[in-house]
Structures are given as structure tokens and as C-alpha cells.
Amino acid sequence: MTSPRIPPGGRRELGLIGWLWCKFAAWAWKIPEFHLFTVLAQHKGMFWTWGPFSGYLLNFGRLPKRDTELAILRTAHLRQCEYELQQHRRLALKRGVDAQTQAKIFAWPAADGLSDRQQALLTAVDELVADRTMTESSWRSLEGHLDRRQLIEFVTLVGQYDALAMTLNTLGVPMDYPD
Structure with missing residues (x-):
């Protein structure tokens, strides 16, 4: 657009x-x-x-900021939301998600070198965005890394950024940075 x-x-x-x-x-x-x-x-x-x-x-929120940014970056990538990606690539760097890890987030599931926790989070994001729910095995994997309140927050976070990506893309919100 x-x-x-x-x-x-x-x-x-x-x-x-x-x-x-x-x-x-x-x-x-x-x-x-x-x-x-x-x-x-x-x-x-x-x-x-x-x-x-x-x-x-x-x-x-109760999620570690690195997990929050991983979920947002993956959601934005899946929804091809350049506005979210532009904002959160920068914010993720400040929150400890380096450029190499960001590249792995975007390349998932073909990326190597991600922790079990990161893999569980990415699998969950992929399923939530694609299917609007999670398989039982993905839920069990996520339960191994997040407590009950974090699980609720994680699902809500992905849903919020999925909806925001749709809003940004549909309304054609201009980018904030010149790059």
C-alpha cells in the first residue's frame, strides 16, 4: 500500500x-x-x-521481556507487518534479543541454536497465528517453561499483536523510522 x-x-x-x-x-x-x-x-x-x-x-507483564519480544517479532513476521517489525527489532535489541537471535526467530523452524524454551515459544506462536489455538503437545511444552499467569498472558500477547498487525496493515499506518 x-x-x-x-x-x-x-x-x-x-x-x-x-x-x-x-x-x-x-x-x-x-x-x-x-x-x-x-x-x-x-x-x-x-x-x-x-x-x-x-x-x-x-x-x-509477567513474561520476561526477551520472551515478549520473541513472541511479537514472530507474530509480526508471520503477519508480514513491517510497522511492528521496524518498531520491535529495535526494542528487542534493547531487551537482549540480538540480531543473530532475531534472524533465527524469522527463520524458524529451519533455525538451529535456539533453546528449548525459545523453540516452545516459537512453536506456540506459529500455531496460535495459523490455527487460533495450540495442540496439546505444544501446550504441554509451553507449560514446562511458563507458569499459569504467564501462559494466559502469552496467549493474550500473541492475540493482541496478531490483531494489531492486521490493523496496521489494513489501515496502512506509515512507518516511524526512515529505514
Whole structure:
């Protein structure tokens, strides 16, 4: 898609509070404009309820940040969501997922050198995205690495980023970084 279906909003479309929030978020992420927010914040009620939920999963959940980023990167890769990939390649580096490990995440299941935990997480992501559920053997494998609350969070995280990828791709949200 060459142009956004819903262009990023400015102060008029976002309202003063939304516009200020989007400016602050862009400053915090060190980008000129946080297009995900300037598009979604045009639906104020949805944005202000989705934002805390999404933020919790990304920043305050019970999953280790490396696992969170592995799941997001794999979901974005499977859904061919360049926006998510651009954002989370950078964030994953900051959270300890180096470029070599990221390449293995994208090459899975043909990649070697991943831990049993990483393989269990990737298998689960693949099944959730493709089938909207998990096989019993994949669930048992995941149970060996995550506690009950982490299991709930993991499934919810993958579902959230799958839905977000669909939203970003369909709305044509512009990239935030020039690369």
C-alpha cells in the first residue's frame, strides 16, 4: 500500500490531550511522530482503553521481556507487518534479543541454536497465528517453561499483536523510522 487509508491525525483530529500524548510518546521513543498513536487516537474511546492494555502486555507483564519480544517479532513476521517489525527489532535489541537471535526467530523452524524454551515459544506462536489455538503437545511444552499467569498472558500477547498487525496493515499506518 502506498498511502495510508487513515492518515495520521493532528491536533484537530486527536484533541489537545491526545495530541499532547502522541507528542510525548514520540519524544520518548525518539521519533518525529508515533504514527500508530496518531492514527488510532483518532478513535478516542478505543485508543484510551486499548493503550493501557497494550502497554501492560508490552512493559509490565509477567513474561520476561526477551520472551515478549520473541513472541511479537514472530507474530509480526508471520503477519508480514513491517510497522511492528521496524518498531520491535529495535526494542528487542534493547531487551537482549540480538540480531543473530532475531534472524533465527524469522527463520524458524529451519533455525538451529535456539533453546528449548525459545523453540516452545516459537512453536506456540506459529500455531496460535495459523490455527487460533495450540495442540496439546505444544501446550504441554509451553507449560514446562511458563507458569499459569504467564501462559494466559502469552496467549493474550500473541492475540493482541496478531490483531494489531492486521490493523496496521489494513489501515496502512506509515512507518516511524526512515529505514
